Amino acid sequence: MLNARSLVDNLAEVLVVPSFTRLGFNLRRRLYDWPDAESYPMTGRTVVLTGPTSGLGRAAAGAFARMGANLVLLGRDAGRLERTRAELLAETPGLAAPTVVVDMASLASVRAAAAQVLEVAPQIDVIVDNAGAMIPTREVTAEGFERTFAAMTLGPFVLVSRLQQRLMESPDPRIVAVTSGGMYTQSLPLDDLAYERGEYQGALAYARAKRAQVALIRERARRLRGTNVVANAMHPGWANTPGVQASLPGFAKLVGDQLRSPAEGVDTILWLAAAPEARAVSGRLFLDRRVRPFDRVPSTRLSAADRALLWGTVLAMTGEPEPTARG
Numbered sequence: 111m112l113n114a115r116s117l118v119d120n121l122a123e124v125l126v127v128p129s130f131t132r133l134g135f136n137l138r139r140r141l142y143d144w145p146d147a148e149s150y151p152m153t154g155r156t157v158v159l160t161g162p163t164s165g166l167g168r169a170a171a172g173a174f175a176r177m178g179a180n181l182v183l184l185g186r187d188a189g190r191l192e193r194t195r196a197e198l199l200a201e202t203p204g205l206a207a208p209t210v211v212v213d214m215a216s217l218a219s220v221r222a223a224a225a226q227v228l229e230v231a232p233q234i235d236v237i238v239d240n241a242g243a244m245i246p247t248r249e250v251t252a253e254g255f256e257r258t259f260a261a262m263t264l265g266p267f268v269l270v271s272r273l274q275q276r277l278m279e280s281p282d283p284r285i286v287a288v289t290s291g292g293m294y295t296q297s298l299p300l301d302d303l304a305y306e307r308g309e310y311q312g313a314l315a316y317a318r319a320k321r322a323q324v325a326l327i328r329e330r331a332r333r334l335r336g337t338n339v340v341a342n343a344m345h346p347g348w349a350n351t352p353g354v355q356a357s358l359p360g361f362a363k364l365v366g367d368q369l370r371s372p373a374e375g376v377d378t379i380l381w382l383a384a385a386p387e388a389r390a391v392s393g394r395l396f397l398d399r400r401v402r403p404f405d406r407v408p409s410t411r412l413s414a415a416d417r418a419l420l421w422g423t424v425l426a427m428t429g430e431p432e433p434t435a436r437g
Contacts, residue, residue, distance in 0.1 A: 331393030
Protein backbone atom coordinates (compact mmCIF):
# COMPACT_ATOMS: atom_id res chain seq x y z
CA MET A 111 0.00 0.00 0.00
CA LEU A 112 1.30 3.44 -0.86
CA ASN A 113 2.00 5.68 2.11
CA ALA A 114 1.20 9.39 2.22
CA ARG A 115 4.70 10.40 1.14
CA SER A 116 4.57 8.21 -1.93
CA LEU A 117 1.12 9.50 -2.84
CA VAL A 118 2.33 13.11 -2.73
CA ASP A 119 5.46 12.19 -4.67
CA ASN A 120 3.49 10.30 -7.33
CA LEU A 121 1.00 13.13 -7.70
CA ALA A 122 3.82 15.58 -8.36
CA GLU A 123 5.29 13.14 -10.90
CA VAL A 124 2.02 12.77 -12.78
CA LEU A 125 1.61 16.55 -13.01
CA VAL A 126 5.14 16.85 -14.50
CA VAL A 127 5.66 20.59 -13.94
CA PRO A 128 5.97 20.46 -10.14
CA SER A 129 7.98 17.25 -10.47
CA PHE A 130 10.67 18.48 -12.85
CA THR A 131 11.18 21.94 -11.35
CA ARG A 132 13.03 22.83 -8.17
CA LEU A 133 9.67 22.59 -6.40
CA GLY A 134 9.74 18.83 -6.92
CA PHE A 135 13.30 18.53 -5.72
CA ASN A 136 12.64 20.49 -2.53
CA LEU A 137 9.37 18.66 -1.92
CA ARG A 138 11.04 15.24 -2.09
CA ARG A 139 14.02 16.29 -0.05
CA ARG A 140 11.65 17.21 2.75
CA LEU A 141 9.32 14.23 2.26
CA TYR A 142 12.09 11.66 2.49
CA ASP A 143 14.52 13.56 4.73
CA TRP A 144 17.45 12.87 2.44
CA PRO A 145 21.00 12.95 3.69
CA ASP A 146 23.13 15.35 1.68
CA ALA A 147 24.40 13.48 -1.40
CA GLU A 148 27.93 14.68 -0.69
CA SER A 149 27.81 12.97 2.71
CA TYR A 150 28.33 9.61 0.97
CA PRO A 151 32.08 8.93 0.99
CA MET A 152 33.89 8.06 -2.23
CA THR A 153 37.44 8.06 -0.94
CA GLY A 154 39.64 5.81 -3.06
CA ARG A 155 37.05 5.39 -5.81
CA THR A 156 37.57 6.54 -9.39
CA VAL A 157 34.86 8.19 -11.46
CA VAL A 158 35.12 8.49 -15.25
CA LEU A 159 33.01 11.52 -16.19
CA THR A 160 32.17 12.84 -19.65
CA GLY A 161 31.21 16.48 -20.21
CA PRO A 162 32.77 17.85 -17.00
CA THR A 163 33.51 21.42 -18.05
CA SER A 164 30.12 23.10 -17.61
CA GLY A 165 26.58 22.67 -16.36
CA LEU A 166 25.67 19.41 -14.69
CA GLY A 167 29.02 17.82 -15.49
CA ARG A 168 30.96 20.61 -13.80
CA ALA A 169 28.70 20.46 -10.74
CA ALA A 170 29.13 16.68 -10.56
CA ALA A 171 32.91 16.91 -10.93
CA GLY A 172 33.18 19.34 -8.04
CA ALA A 173 30.90 17.26 -5.85
CA PHE A 174 32.71 13.99 -6.57
CA ALA A 175 36.01 15.67 -5.72
CA ARG A 176 34.64 16.92 -2.41
CA MET A 177 33.37 13.39 -1.70
CA GLY A 178 36.93 12.11 -1.99
CA ALA A 179 36.77 10.47 -5.42
CA ASN A 180 39.50 10.46 -8.01
CA LEU A 181 38.35 11.66 -11.42
CA VAL A 182 39.08 11.05 -15.08
CA LEU A 183 37.70 14.00 -17.03
CA LEU A 184 36.69 13.48 -20.66
CA GLY A 185 35.78 16.42 -22.87
CA ARG A 186 36.13 17.77 -26.39
CA ASP A 187 38.03 21.00 -25.67
CA ALA A 188 41.54 20.58 -24.23
CA GLY A 189 41.66 24.17 -22.96
CA ARG A 190 38.37 23.94 -21.10
CA LEU A 191 39.38 20.57 -19.65
CA GLU A 192 42.61 22.02 -18.28
CA ARG A 193 40.80 25.05 -16.84
CA THR A 194 38.29 22.76 -15.16
CA ARG A 195 41.06 20.58 -13.79
CA ALA A 196 42.86 23.64 -12.41
CA GLU A 197 39.66 24.85 -10.74
CA LEU A 198 39.06 21.44 -9.19
CA LEU A 199 42.64 21.25 -7.90
CA ALA A 200 42.27 24.71 -6.36
CA GLU A 201 39.09 23.57 -4.62
CA THR A 202 40.43 20.13 -3.66
CA PRO A 203 44.24 20.11 -3.41
CA GLY A 204 45.81 16.74 -4.12
CA LEU A 205 42.93 15.59 -6.32
CA ALA A 206 43.83 13.02 -8.98
CA ALA A 207 42.05 14.25 -12.11
CA PRO A 208 43.76 13.38 -15.40
CA THR A 209 42.09 14.74 -18.52
CA VAL A 210 41.35 12.98 -21.80
CA VAL A 211 40.33 14.83 -24.96
CA VAL A 212 37.56 13.10 -26.90
CA ASP A 213 34.99 13.87 -29.56
CA MET A 214 32.09 11.63 -28.56
CA ALA A 215 30.69 11.81 -32.10
CA SER A 216 33.83 10.17 -33.52
CA LEU A 217 34.17 6.46 -32.81
CA ALA A 218 37.86 6.62 -33.64
CA SER A 219 38.29 9.37 -31.07
CA VAL A 220 36.26 7.46 -28.50
CA ARG A 221 38.34 4.33 -28.98
CA ALA A 222 41.57 6.29 -28.59
CA ALA A 223 40.17 7.99 -25.49
CA ALA A 224 39.12 4.68 -23.96
CA ALA A 225 42.64 3.35 -24.43
CA GLN A 226 44.02 6.46 -22.75
CA VAL A 227 41.58 6.12 -19.84
CA LEU A 228 42.75 2.55 -19.31
CA GLU A 229 46.35 3.83 -19.18
CA VAL A 230 45.69 6.54 -16.59
CA ALA A 231 43.08 4.72 -14.48
CA PRO A 232 44.20 1.36 -13.12
CA GLN A 233 40.89 1.31 -11.24
CA ILE A 234 37.44 2.39 -12.46
CA ASP A 235 34.50 2.28 -10.07
CA VAL A 236 31.92 4.55 -11.70
CA ILE A 237 31.27 5.68 -15.26
CA VAL A 238 29.01 8.72 -15.69
CA ASP A 239 27.76 9.21 -19.25
CA ASN A 240 26.86 12.88 -19.04
CA ALA A 241 28.12 14.65 -22.18
CA GLY A 242 25.49 15.94 -24.57
CA ALA A 243 24.62 18.81 -26.87
CA MET A 244 21.66 19.92 -28.95
CA ILE A 245 22.79 20.27 -32.57
CA PRO A 246 20.48 22.63 -34.52
CA THR A 247 21.02 21.25 -38.04
CA ARG A 248 21.46 17.72 -39.30
CA GLU A 249 25.12 16.85 -39.74
CA VAL A 250 26.86 13.67 -40.80
CA THR A 251 30.21 12.74 -39.27
CA ALA A 252 33.25 11.67 -41.27
CA GLU A 253 32.37 8.10 -40.29
CA GLY A 254 28.92 8.47 -41.85
CA PHE A 255 26.73 8.81 -38.75
CA GLU A 256 24.14 11.46 -37.90
CA ARG A 257 26.03 13.58 -35.38
CA THR A 258 23.50 13.76 -32.53
CA PHE A 259 22.97 10.00 -32.49
CA ALA A 260 26.71 9.43 -32.78
CA ALA A 261 27.61 11.78 -29.93
CA MET A 262 24.95 10.71 -27.45
CA THR A 263 24.31 7.09 -28.33
CA LEU A 264 27.06 5.43 -30.35
CA GLY A 265 30.04 7.17 -28.73
CA PRO A 266 28.93 6.52 -25.14
CA PHE A 267 28.08 2.92 -26.01
CA VAL A 268 31.60 2.35 -27.31
CA LEU A 269 33.23 4.13 -24.38
CA VAL A 270 31.35 2.18 -21.72
CA SER A 271 31.86 -1.10 -23.59
CA ARG A 272 35.60 -0.55 -23.83
CA LEU A 273 35.90 0.37 -20.14
CA GLN A 274 33.48 -2.28 -18.90
CA GLN A 275 36.02 -5.00 -18.13
CA ARG A 276 38.10 -2.65 -15.97
CA LEU A 277 34.89 -1.45 -14.29
CA MET A 278 33.92 -5.03 -13.45
CA GLU A 279 37.12 -5.42 -11.47
CA SER A 280 35.78 -2.91 -8.94
CA PRO A 281 34.06 -4.28 -5.83
CA ASP A 282 31.27 -1.76 -6.40
CA PRO A 283 30.96 -0.98 -10.14
CA ARG A 284 28.29 1.44 -11.29
CA ILE A 285 27.21 3.07 -14.55
CA VAL A 286 25.08 6.23 -14.51
CA ALA A 287 23.56 7.49 -17.76
CA VAL A 288 22.37 11.10 -17.58
CA THR A 289 19.31 11.46 -19.79
CA SER A 290 16.64 14.12 -20.27
CA GLY A 291 12.96 14.33 -19.43
CA GLY A 292 12.56 15.39 -23.06
CA MET A 293 12.98 11.75 -24.09
CA TYR A 294 9.44 11.13 -22.79
CA THR A 295 8.07 13.11 -25.72
CA GLN A 296 9.59 11.05 -28.51
CA SER A 297 9.39 7.56 -29.89
CA LEU A 298 12.49 5.98 -31.41
CA PRO A 299 12.01 4.83 -35.00
CA LEU A 300 14.34 1.85 -35.16
CA ASP A 301 14.35 2.01 -38.95
CA ASP A 302 15.45 5.67 -39.01
CA LEU A 303 18.14 6.07 -36.35
CA ALA A 304 20.01 8.46 -38.65
CA TYR A 305 17.02 10.85 -38.81
CA GLU A 306 16.83 10.69 -42.61
CA ARG A 307 13.05 11.00 -42.78
CA GLY A 308 11.11 14.17 -42.08
CA GLU A 309 12.36 17.63 -41.23
CA TYR A 310 15.29 17.50 -38.82
CA GLN A 311 14.79 19.32 -35.54
CA GLY A 312 17.62 19.51 -33.05
CA ALA A 313 15.43 19.13 -29.97
CA LEU A 314 13.70 16.06 -31.40
CA ALA A 315 16.98 14.46 -32.45
CA TYR A 316 18.30 15.07 -28.93
CA ALA A 317 15.21 13.48 -27.37
CA ARG A 318 15.44 10.45 -29.68
CA ALA A 319 19.10 9.94 -28.86
CA LYS A 320 18.34 10.14 -25.15
CA ARG A 321 15.56 7.56 -25.53
CA ALA A 322 18.05 5.27 -27.25
CA GLN A 323 20.55 5.89 -24.46
CA VAL A 324 18.04 4.80 -21.82
CA ALA A 325 16.97 1.74 -23.84
CA LEU A 326 20.61 0.68 -24.15
CA ILE A 327 21.29 1.11 -20.43
CA ARG A 328 18.28 -1.12 -19.73
CA GLU A 329 19.56 -3.71 -22.16
CA ARG A 330 23.11 -3.54 -20.79
CA ALA A 331 21.80 -4.05 -17.27
CA ARG A 332 19.78 -7.06 -18.45
CA ARG A 333 22.79 -8.59 -20.19
CA LEU A 334 24.97 -8.00 -17.12
CA ARG A 335 22.47 -9.57 -14.76
CA GLY A 336 24.31 -11.92 -12.43
CA THR A 337 27.43 -9.73 -12.35
CA ASN A 338 28.09 -7.06 -9.75
CA VAL A 339 27.58 -4.15 -12.19
CA VAL A 340 24.72 -1.76 -11.43
CA ALA A 341 23.66 0.32 -14.44
CA ASN A 342 20.94 2.94 -14.21
CA ALA A 343 19.75 6.08 -15.95
CA MET A 344 18.60 9.30 -14.35
CA HIS A 345 17.15 12.55 -15.52
CA PRO A 346 17.87 15.75 -13.63
CA GLY A 347 14.56 17.51 -14.10
CA TRP A 348 14.66 20.98 -15.60
CA ALA A 349 18.01 22.44 -14.58
CA ASN A 350 19.47 25.85 -15.27
CA THR A 351 22.57 25.05 -17.33
CA PRO A 352 24.43 26.88 -20.11
CA GLY A 353 23.15 24.23 -22.54
CA VAL A 354 19.52 24.92 -21.68
CA GLN A 355 20.03 28.68 -21.86
CA ALA A 356 21.71 28.41 -25.27
CA SER A 357 19.55 25.73 -26.89
CA LEU A 358 16.13 26.42 -25.32
CA PRO A 359 16.11 30.10 -24.32
CA GLY A 360 12.32 30.40 -24.60
CA PHE A 361 11.81 27.41 -22.33
CA ALA A 362 14.39 28.71 -19.85
CA LYS A 363 12.65 32.09 -19.72
CA LEU A 364 9.23 30.46 -19.28
CA VAL A 365 10.29 28.28 -16.34
CA GLY A 366 12.44 31.06 -14.91
CA ASP A 367 13.51 30.76 -11.32
CA GLN A 368 11.83 27.38 -11.00
CA LEU A 369 14.65 25.81 -13.01
CA ARG A 370 16.73 23.62 -10.75
CA SER A 371 20.24 24.66 -9.86
CA PRO A 372 23.03 22.45 -11.26
CA ALA A 373 23.62 21.14 -7.73
CA GLU A 374 19.98 20.07 -7.49
CA GLY A 375 20.18 18.56 -10.95
CA VAL A 376 23.16 16.34 -10.11
CA ASP A 377 21.92 15.13 -6.73
CA THR A 378 20.66 11.82 -8.11
CA ILE A 379 23.87 11.30 -10.13
CA LEU A 380 25.85 11.47 -6.90
CA TRP A 381 23.37 9.27 -5.06
CA LEU A 382 23.39 6.59 -7.77
CA ALA A 383 27.19 6.64 -7.82
CA ALA A 384 27.78 6.50 -4.08
CA ALA A 385 24.82 5.52 -1.89
CA PRO A 386 24.82 1.91 -0.63
CA GLU A 387 21.04 1.71 -1.10
CA ALA A 388 21.37 2.69 -4.76
CA ARG A 389 22.85 -0.74 -5.47
CA ALA A 390 19.46 -2.32 -4.83
CA VAL A 391 18.20 -2.10 -8.42
CA SER A 392 19.73 -2.03 -11.89
CA GLY A 393 18.35 -1.15 -15.31
CA ARG A 394 15.96 1.52 -14.05
CA LEU A 395 15.31 5.23 -14.57
CA PHE A 396 15.49 7.64 -11.62
CA LEU A 397 14.43 11.17 -10.80
CA ASP A 398 15.11 12.54 -7.33
CA ARG A 399 16.40 9.22 -5.97
CA ARG A 400 13.18 7.40 -6.89
CA VAL A 401 12.46 4.91 -9.67
CA ARG A 402 10.32 6.48 -12.40
CA PRO A 403 8.49 5.09 -15.42
CA PHE A 404 10.39 4.75 -18.69
CA ASP A 405 7.39 5.89 -20.71
CA ARG A 406 4.55 8.35 -20.32
CA VAL A 407 2.92 7.81 -23.71
CA PRO A 408 2.23 4.25 -24.91
CA SER A 409 3.27 5.07 -28.48
CA THR A 410 6.83 5.81 -27.33
CA ARG A 411 7.33 2.47 -25.56
CA LEU A 412 10.13 0.15 -26.67
CA SER A 413 9.47 -3.53 -26.02
CA ALA A 414 12.12 -5.96 -24.80
CA ALA A 415 12.44 -7.18 -28.39
CA ASP A 416 12.88 -3.57 -29.58
CA ARG A 417 15.64 -2.97 -27.05
CA ALA A 418 17.45 -6.14 -28.10
CA LEU A 419 17.12 -5.10 -31.75
CA LEU A 420 18.51 -1.65 -30.94
CA TRP A 421 21.44 -3.23 -29.11
CA GLY A 422 22.23 -5.45 -32.09
CA THR A 423 21.88 -2.53 -34.49
CA VAL A 424 24.27 -0.40 -32.44
CA LEU A 425 26.77 -3.26 -32.31
CA ALA A 426 26.59 -3.51 -36.10
CA MET A 427 26.89 0.26 -36.59
CA THR A 428 29.92 0.57 -34.31
CA GLY A 429 31.60 -2.69 -35.24
CA GLU A 430 32.16 -3.42 -31.55
CA PRO A 431 32.27 -6.98 -30.21
CA GLU A 432 29.51 -8.00 -27.80
CA PRO A 433 30.73 -6.36 -24.56
CA THR A 434 28.60 -8.44 -22.23
CA ALA A 435 29.62 -11.86 -23.58
CA ARG A 436 30.66 -14.26 -20.87
CA GLY A 437 32.32 -17.54 -21.58
